Amino acid sequence: MTKADIVNYVFEKVGLPRNEAQNIVEIVFDSVKQTLIAGESIKISGFGTFNVRKKNSRIGRNPKTKEEVEITPRRVITFKASDQLKEVIEKI
């Protein structure tokens, strides 16, 4: 499933014109993104939770050349599926 499929799904299920469906799907993902960039976690009940985690700098090694490199401090997003979603996935 791609973003275009999600737009199509909204178009079919809600009956919103395709360009409007496209616009709102963009806004939804963009809002989730902006929230996380601001450092706030976001919980979508029935789906899951997105968290922002800060990682400190550490030494990594290029597995091919064995060369040591510093991995810069960074922020990453973790996603934890809700119990409901986990259950659905277990049943596949």
Next chain:
Amino acid sequence: MTKSVLIEKVTEKVEGLTKKQVETIVNTIFDGMKDALARGEKIEIRGFGNFRIKQRNAKMARNPRTGEKVEVPAKKVLHFKLGKPFHDSLNAETVEK
């Protein structure tokens, strides 16, 4: 932030839709994603990230309290991989520790 706050935010940004309508749309989006995952599909959202189902094999583990060996059965887990543009905007500013 919760889904209801997300719905409020989105309502502010779109014209001509009520909060109720936005709520239906947001629920439709996440339900659609859930249905796709339930069919075993992966989801690719450009600029955001990918959701993929990974197979975990059965393994032997130990109960840390009793030291007893137990078999952990094989299972499927959902994995989210952050998209590169999202990772970049997340780390664009200097990250304070």
